[in-house]
Amino acid sequence: MSALDQTHDRTLTSWVTSANGHADFPIQNLPFGIFQPHGGSPRGGVAIGDEILDLREAVSLGLFEGPAREAAEAASGATLNPLMAVGAAARRALRLRLSELLAEHGAERAKVEGYATILLHQAADCTLHLPARIGDYTDFYAGINHATNVGRLFRPDNPLMPNYKYVPIGYHGRASSVRVSGGDVVRPNGQRKPASEEFPSFGPSRNLDYELELGIWIGPGNALSQPIPIAQAAEHIVGYCLLNDWSARDIQGWEYQPLGPFLAKNFHTSISPWLVTAEALAPFRSAQPARPEGDPRPMDYLWSEADQQAGALDIRLDVLLETATDRVAGRRPVRIGGSNTRELYWTPAQMVAHHASGGCNLAPGDLFGSGTISGTTTDSFGSLLEITEGGRKPLALPAGETRRFLEDGDEVIFRAHGVRDGFVSIGFGECRGRIAPAI
Incomplete structure (x- = not known):
């Protein structure tokens, strides 16, 4: 480390x-x-x-x-x-x-x-x-507050699935549509079926959203069938970036059963252009927050005392929104949310160790997404899905506009900084994307 x-x-x-x-x-x-x-x-x-x-x-x-x-x-x-x-x-x-x-x-x-x-x-x-040629992209779901908030929308009495606290949940994403920060994010088309409609329809996503994530860049890889021990997993991480896993919530709600995200996630993923090295982030290492009483201890292949003591990161995250109206009026982007990487339930090393535990070979330039990083209050949520409770409680913006989900012309901006007494603060640069109309 x-x-x-x-x-x-x-x-x-x-x-x-x-x-x-x-x-x-x-x-x-x-x-x-x-x-x-x-x-x-x-x-x-x-x-x-x-x-x-x-x-x-x-x-x-x-x-x-x-x-x-x-x-x-x-x-x-x-x-x-x-x-x-x-x-x-x-x-x-x-x-x-x-x-x-x-x-x-x-x-x-x-x-x-x-x-x-x-x-x-x-x-x-x-x-x-893009900093690298991305061979593979895996999106984890390690933000427990986000998982709980989203689960509560659909399963109020049982928001987390039984496996969540035992296994780092993830899915394989689409590397070909990962793009560097800036430029347009075209609203995707897909099948949608809200509860109010009898049959599905095909058309532009009505519920387009952002997801505030940390990107994890893989360095030296491992051979096929050879697991990466948790004690060595951190050495396989070369650095980090910001990652926006854009999500079409209405398309996802119809398509994800039973196999999970597909078109709702594969149309565009934005990352910040600079690889902030693991070495630069050494001052902002922290102990992994203690699990609540009653939560299971991670299995041995996911447990390292050194990783528990210094394997988490203490990085402040911010989400800003600039609407088309703001842009015309010359108004500055408005902060609508933000969190801290300490809210992740699993450390980056645990994600690496789990990913390789079945024998999967990781390679230099592979990219992980941490999963949406949310806190416990509305102003610390990492997606509009959470902030607006699925669109039922629109977000009021200072200039009088409201948002259930993103509208064409909206630009989402992520920023992140490591801040610690006794050290110089460092940042990641911005991760931006502006919503363009569907084709």
Whole structure:
């Protein structure tokens, strides 16, 4: 599990001045992504303040050696899959070297700063791409408050299914429709059958929703039929992002019996473009919250004392909404919900260990969704389904509009930050999507 080191020092500042005090990308973060400068080709980079460090150019300038060079070369291509495949030791060596190169008082500042026009690109002038070629995508259901809230809508007396507290529930999603933050999310068509209608009909989803999730990027994988022990599972996680698992609730309500989500989920999944490394998040590790009295202890293959003591993450999450009317009027997006990753019932390592426990082979670039992360109060819910109680109690917005579910022109924005006394706060960047009319 990632440990604290000099890269987390709160006094560390960068000669890239926009990084100092940056809400998301101070020098203590250094997330990886794939960017494309104007007139150039996609390549690996590192977010630092309002700029992006070009790893391809940094490698060509001979700024790395040893394991750090191995990782930098792996991260400098058109996808981060090669970086995800290297071991944690090389990844950590690269992080340490990047911190040294970008530090305000670094020994090589004058040399590196002299290459600034080659090494740095303004992020606003670049296009961001998916960080990796996603081979497989699995969506878990580890947010127990969300599971309880949704279950209560349909089964008031028995909201959670009997297996929920024993097994990390999940399903295989569609990797082909995962898209990077920004742009349109086209309202899907599908079969719908509300209780008020005798027969199903086909047409645009009437109950389109967002789901606030944490994305988990898999690093080194495992061989087919070889489980990943829980004590080693964290080493298979390279980093995290924000994930919006857009959901067509009316389509889902008709189609999910008996096999679960299908068209209601596979039309679009949005993720934030930057891979925030497990190493960067070391200050925001926390103990897994104690299970309520009477809940079963996880089975041995899911139990690790070290994971229970430091395997959870303490990340603050926010959901904002900008309606088309807000946009025209020049109003700022409104916060409508948010939560904390400590609300997850299962740790990321438990998700990895369970996924591989039957022999499934994970691979670098695989993506997990945590499941919707909700708190226990309306303002901490991670979906409109919960906030509006299935659409029965519309959400009142400050400018006078209301929402049962998302309308065309609405833009949903996720943000996340690790905040802890004694450390510099770091963020994930935004995960955005704007609803476009159905085709």
